[in-house]
Amino acid sequence: MAEENKAPKVINKSGTLKMTDETAAKKESRDISGKRIDRRNRRDRVKADVAPKEFDEITIAVDRVSRTVAGGRRMRFKALVAIGNHKNKVGVGVAKGNDVTTAVAKATSKAKKSMITFAMDGETICHEVETKVTGADILMKPAAPGTGIIAGGTVRSIMGLTGVKNLISKSLGSTNKVNIAYAVIEGLKQQVPRDQWNGAKAAKKETK
Numbered sequence: 001m002a003e004e005n006k007a008p009k010v011i012n013k014s015g016t017l018k019m020t021d022e023t024a025a026k027k028e029s030r031d032i033s034g035k036r037i038d039r040r041n042r043r044d045r046v047k048a049d050v051a052p053k054e055f056d057e058i059t060i061a062v063d064r065v066s067r068t069v070a071g072g073r074r075m076r077f078k079a080l081v082a083i084g085n086h087k088n089k090v091g092v093g094v095a096k097g098n099d100v101t102t103a104v105a106k107a108t109s110k111a112k113k114s115m116i117t118f119a120m121d122g123e124t125i126c127h128e129v130e131t132k133v134t135g136a137d138i139l140m141k142p143a144a145p146g147t148g149i150i151a152g153g154t155v156r157s158i159m160g161l162t163g164v165k166n167l168i169s170k171s172l173g174s175t176n177k178v179n180i181a182y183a184v185i186e187g188l189k190q191q192v193p194r195d196q197w198n199g200a201k202a203a204k205k206e207t208k
Helices: 021-026 039-049 100-113 153-159 177-189 200-207
Strands: 056-069 072-084 089-097 129-133 136-142 167-171
Touching: 056 100, 056 153, 056 177, 072 100, 072 153, 072 177, 089 100, 089 177, 129 177, 136 177, 153 167, 153 177
Parallel strands: none
Antiparallel strands: 056 072, 072 089, 129 136, 136 167
8 A cells, every 4th residue: 555655756857856746845945054945935035125226327428548658558438427316316427447337337426426406497497598618518498398308419318317308408519428418417507496586576576
């Protein structure tokens, strides 16, 4: 009778014994320290570790730069990174590194440290502004709902990380991406809310 109750042995193609379903269910997995790993919670643990990011980042440009030293030319990489929270916080950073990964990581760190908070009027900027940074000259105007972002590559990339959905922009000077990025940040810094405009308080008193 004992022989009849024995489960048949299943052998794989490699010649090893295949575990039955009952044996596999009873088998316990342990980590390096010997602690039991609960298989049911492994997927949940991975999901819990992945928290939503507060800020999104985008690499606008990566350029290869060289420096002449005694032994010849020293090649490095320069990265321009923008970071924002899709609301009213945005920052830009530029950094160099021996490889692309290092340069991007340094630029991201700089962008986080130099983040600014700017004023918005709904889904557009508060007023027209023109800013100059070295050779770059950027003109930005508020736009009606449904217009979208009418701008060049660098301006569009930065605005895509903010809550601004409607904007008209024009580059009037240099095409240097770093200078354009800093000019955009300077223009956003200069935004003044509508209720703080000159004459706004007087107009409110007259209406009362």
